Amino acid sequence: MSLTQSLNGGARDVAIPAARTSIATVCLSGTLDDKLDAIAAAGFGGVEIFEPDLVASPRRPAELARAIGDRGLRIDLYQPFRDLDSDDLKRFDRNMIRLERKFDVMDELGCELLLVCSSPLPSAAADDALLVDQLGAAAQRAAERGKRIAYEALAWGRHVNDYRHAAGIVAAVGNPALGTCLDSFHILSRGADPSAIADLPADSIFFLQLADAPQMTMDLLQWSRHHRCLPGQGNFDLTGFMHHVLAAGYDGPWSLEVFSDVFRHADPERTARDAHRSLRYLAESTGASTGARRADPPVAGGVVSIRVAAGPTSAPAVGETLRQIGFDLGGIDSRTGLQLYRDSDLAMVVDPTVGTVWTAPGAAGATPTVAQIGLRTDDPAAWAARAAEFDVPVAPVAAPGGSRDPSVAEVVRLDVTDALSIDLRPAPSAALWQRHFDLVPRTATEPPSLYTGVDHVGIGMSPADWEGAMLLLRSVFGMAVEDGLDVPDAVGTMRSQALTSGDGEAAVVRFVASLVPSRLDGAGPPRRRGGLTHVAFACDDIIATARACGERGLSALPIPENYYDDLQARCDLAPEIVDDLRRHHILYDADDTGGEFFHFFTPTIDDELFFEVVCRRGGYRGYGEVNSPVRVAAALAAGG
Known part of the structure; x- marks a missing residue:
């Protein structure tokens, strides 16, 4: 053929x-x-x-x-x-x-x-x-x-x-x-x-x-x-x-x-x-x-749901951290134990039954990681057809607990790696999610929304998964790659690659993939004590959001005073702005075109997972990479 x-x-x-x-x-x-x-x-x-x-x-x-x-x-x-x-x-x-x-x-x-x-x-x-x-x-x-x-x-x-x-x-x-x-x-x-x-x-x-x-x-x-x-x-x-x-x-x-x-x-x-x-x-x-008509990928909206494979040991800490940054518990599935946390239509699902075993044989527990990402689409069938064009199988999707449910029949699930899949699903509503999570807290109310969506998702990949995942994301999803970076972390330097769907500040979907070297003893990738897998939520006002998270009990990852002294020296920021950033442990970056990036972090959960809150201004296209060594050092200090 x-x-x-x-x-x-x-x-x-x-x-x-x-x-x-x-x-x-x-x-x-x-x-x-x-x-x-x-x-x-x-x-x-x-x-x-x-x-x-x-x-x-x-x-x-x-x-x-x-x-x-x-x-x-x-x-x-x-x-x-x-x-x-x-x-x-x-x-x-x-x-x-x-x-x-x-x-x-x-x-x-x-x-x-x-x-x-x-x-x-x-x-x-x-x-x-x-x-x-x-x-x-x-x-x-x-x-x-x-x-x-x-x-x-x-x-x-x-x-x-x-x-x-x-x-x-x-x-x-x-x-x-x-x-x-x-x-x-x-x-x-x-x-x-x-x-x-x-x-x-x-x-x-x-x-x-x-x-x-x-x-x-x-x-x-x-x-x-x-x-x-x-x-x-x-x-x-x-x-x-x-x-x-x-x-x-x-x-x-x-x-x-x-x-x-x-x-x-x-x-x-x-x-x-x-x-x-x-x-x-x-x-x-x-x-x-060559002037021929190209079959562009179907249109997908932003990220609407993320499932965290937390395991029984980490699930309580993941749930509590989500609550502190603005996600309220909206329901629990009585058949599976899945926990739904929501900020308006943005859903975070915590799976307490399974985590990713990236530890040595015999070690207790597993590390939490992002296992599933749901993207909004008006045409799941078009995504299934595009996957077929590239010989990418569409994985079967069942409702929680394995029950038959017409609402999941339209969902298209593509496996990026053995541990990560992407769902293309119709725009969710509170009612759709609530139907599966039948144990609803009596005090559950519609919380005020802190976030405009998911800015990006950080995912770790093994060498065996890396090349195939890069190809799938570029071919089926039409994502563009940016220049790769070598990013320092707790156990060395990692190769990091950003992929985007959309353009610049208005990008619909952003992934930051990190190549995690395999352990020489065959026990799997080493645990990243500074954290690796993360979800970054986008907001319009970083100070107001940090203040709201603090009121909900979050103690953001503490950033050293030396960072802000240096920031004052190298950036043209008013002293009162630096004071606000210092007070809420917010890091800052700016590019050559006037774009700005503000972000703060939660503490790392079980050496691996953390959450990030970001605010982009003026067309900033990066991810605050210059601040990565500071974040990693702060995470290690907080964990030690």
């Missing part, structure tokens, strides 16, 4: 150029048979055979070719052939013999395209004329054998490290058996302008390899070998890149070549499914840049 066919469904027509999908075996873990099974099951049409996988396989090349064909796959590329060119003519002659042997292997595989990389060796041909002669000789030999060569400029190539240089060499050779391989990582990691791709002759582009990556400043080889990721998981502008590729007239396979430490240890079936989904995401986003 082509990308056009797989993305065109019913009324949601997506005019995306048809493309053949392929993936390099190096992207996946396991044996070569494991990889091929996963690739075929995910829906790919083709595969790049990475030579080390073939060398390590017990199957002979002809037997492997039959096994690949039996799975409904084609072999699009055999790779890599390294260090062909050389200023040592004897070495080059030896390389040509090696090339013949690879053509023999390709005959058995039934593959006609070989990837040849530019050489990074000191002995690489430094003279373009010599390089043209040597690649010309290789191309002639390939033509005689019924093969073709795709020449790729490695980003760290000694003399050829730019796709434009490689394309010029190919043009100078002028043999139809020699073309270029365009690799998004090698081009974009160097900051090269990809616009010249559109001027390349279509028949000179033999192959396309795709990979995304987080923006990093490091050695290109190490960046490439360890930190590539799937389209939609990094920060490269692959949509713009593909615009130029398609403008050139390329109509060959879209193939993934992703070297990743995470993928080398991950379940190959899960990685392959995410990989195929990433190409669908890229095809959809590329459709917008």
Whole structure:
């Protein structure tokens, strides 16, 4: 099935150029048979055979070719052939013999395209004329054998490290058996302008390899070998890149070549499914840049409900903290024990039955965490259809206690990780929530509302969940990623990534994901004594809200006096404003455009969960990251 066919469904027509999908075996873990099974099951049409996988396989090349064909796959590329060119003519002659042997292997595989990389060796041909002669000789030999060569400029190539240089060499050779391989990582990691791709002759582009990556400043080889990721998981502008590729007239396979430490240890079936989904995401986003009509995500409102998996030990503290910041107990479900706390139509549900076990084996209790986020939507069915477009299963939803209830039939639930799901639900009302929470306090009254909604939700993810979750949030939900940050916390430095739906101050949904390293002893992620998971509630008046929370018994996380002395020195704030912030333990940040951010915190619950109250002004887009070290230190001091 082509990308056009797989993305065109019913009324949601997506005019995306048809493309053949392929993936390099190096992207996946396991044996070569494991990889091929996963690739075929995910829906790919083709595969790049990475030579080390073939060398390590017990199957002979002809037997492997039959096994690949039996799975409904084609072999699009055999790779890599390294260090062909050389200023040592004897070495080059030896390389040509090696090339013949690879053509023999390709005959058995039934593959006609070989990837040849530019050489990074000191002995690489430094003279373009010599390089043209040597690649010309290789191309002639390939033509005689019924093969073709795709020449790729490695980003760290000694003399050829730019796709434009490689394309010029190919043009100078002028043999139809020699073309270029365009690799998004090698081009974009160097900051090269990809616009010249559109001027390349279509028949000179033999192959396309795709990979995304987080923006990093490091050695290109190490960046490439360890930190590539799937389209939609990094920060490269692959949509713009593909615009130029398609403008050139390329109509060959879209193939993934992703070297990743995470993928080398991950379940190959899960990685392959995410990989195929990433190409669908890229095809959809590329459709917008090529003038085709893009199927934008359905409209979702803000966060309307959050379920905290607290467990029996932490549930009382979570409930009491919610009460102190303005959420009153509105009901308890007699069948499940779920507790509903409300601020107007914003619902917080505390689950006392289960928490997230992020502690060492045998440790008592579990840590509280956000387990479920509910978003308002007028069209749950459209979200279900969009999830299906990206092969994301919709989880079944039952009413509390497992009872049948028509009100939950419309809810669409998507699992972001094993521990976190997102519900797309019709706008809730007090009556809808109250129906499930049948034990209602006698004194329950409609409380005055303190909050305008949820500003953002902080969620922790393990390395195994990170890449897949980033892709799901970007593809299905259409969320945009901001530049990642390294944020200090109680047990080191964490990678943090903000994702938003909407724009700037008016963003509808904001998530701040933090990568939580796994414990080396296999006991799960370490507990974050400074807290990690949190919900930030938005208000219009930070001083009035802090005062109201204080009146309800909240003792906000105490911030050191030194912070406010420094704040007075570095910010142009009136002394009386600083005094108000000091009095209520409110932190402050401002950006270069005049935006301001005020926020205060509750104490951390069981080392993990806390709540935040924020106020944005003037288009501030950040999250007060500059204050993170102060918050973490304050939380540790309060806990110690």
